[in-house]
Amino acid sequence: KAGVTQTPRYLIKTRGQQVTLSCSPISGHRSVSWYQQTPGQGLQFLFEYFSETQRNKGNFPGRFSGRQFSNSRSEMNVSTLELGDSALYLCASSPVVRTEAFFGQGTRLTVV
Amino acid sequence: AQSVTQLGSHVSVSEGALVLLRCNYSSSVPPYLFWYVQYPNQGLQLLLKYTTGATLVKGINGFEAEFKKSETSFHLTKPSAHMSDAAEYFCAVSPNSGNTPLVFGKGTRLSVIA
Numbered sequence: 001k002a003g004v005t006q007t008p009r010y011l012i013k014t015r016g017q018q019v020t021l022s023c024s025p026i027s028g029h030r031s032v033s034w035y036q037q038t039p040g041q042g043l044q045f046l047f048e049y050f051s052e053t054q055r056n057k058g059n060f061p062g063r064f065s066g067r068q069f070s071n072s073r074s075e076m077n078v079s080t081l082e083l084g085d086s087a088l089y090l091c092a093s094s095p096v097v098r099t100e101a102f103f104g105q106g107t108r109l110t111v112v
Numbered sequence: 113a114q115s116v117t118q119l120g121s122h123v124s125v126s127e128g129a130l131v132l133l134r135c136n137y138s139s140s141v142p143p144y145l146f147w148y149v150q151y152p153n154q155g156l157q158l159l160l161k162y163t164t165g166a167t168l169v170k171g172i173n174g175f176e177a178e179f180k181k182s183e184t185s186f187h188l189t190k191p192s193a194h195m196s197d198a199a200e201y202f203c204a205v206s207p208n209s210g211n212t213p214l215v216f217g218k219g220t221r222l223s224v225i226a
Contacts, residue, residue: 004155033213043202043216056213090155092214099206100146101214103155 002027004104006091012110018079021107025072025093031055032074033101034066037088046089049074081111114139114205118217126225131175131190133220135203138184144206145186146214147177151199159201162186173197198224 005024013019025032033056034046045058049068066076072093078085088108092101119134137143144163148156160171167179173196177188186203203217 006155035216042218045213045215048213088153092156099144100158100161101156102158103148105155106153108153 004091004093004102006089006104006107008107009105010108010110012112013081015081015083015111017081018077019081019109020075020077021089021091021109023074023076023091023093023104025074025091026095026102029093029095029102030072031094031096032068032072033092033094034074034076035090035092036060037090037106038086043090046076078109083111085109086111114143114207114212114215116203116205116215116217118201118203118220120220121218122221122223124223124225125193127195128192131188131193131197131222133188133201133203133222135177135186135188135217136184137186137203137205139205139207141207142179142181145177145179146204146206147171147175147186147188148202148204148216149173149199150202150219156202159188193222193224195224195226198222 007022031050033048036044048056052068063079068074088106090106092103115138117136146161147159160169162179170176175190200219202219204214
């Protein structure tokens, strides 16, 4: 069974640009969560989608948004990038909410 | 609100020595508990989980953890450290009601000295 796939693995963007990250969950998983990981703040929850509906949202500005498609694939978008958005963005999928989460390899975003 | 505290941001052990990584949680009811491991530039991999039942949980790579309700703890242990165990370890909690997502501790970096 294929794992969680995140694309791209690495990304370099300029301050002020926007970026879209993609996540394909494990087949059959309906819950997708996104996390931001930085050395200073650790793992911070961004948002969670279940059956195309945003079920939970973390404490991030509105520049961070996401969506989930009918096939459970998810995207997250960050607009007007800031230097502080440089991080490893992790996507995780679960068959149902509150079970263990299976993580992708992450997308390393560098904002210059 | 749920929270997780991992005592010690960095733990160093000798190869062959006992590994003990500490995790305490705050919850009004017993939650689901997880340990994840992360190698450099990788995602998180599930080591083990506690949901219900037996309080001593065995995971992959020889790790185990014991849920102690009275101490609100879920410490991770391994009898004999191997060089390949060097990584970052995260404890996580999922509340036993509602649909809130996993809450992670800040992580503990394990170094193994030859």
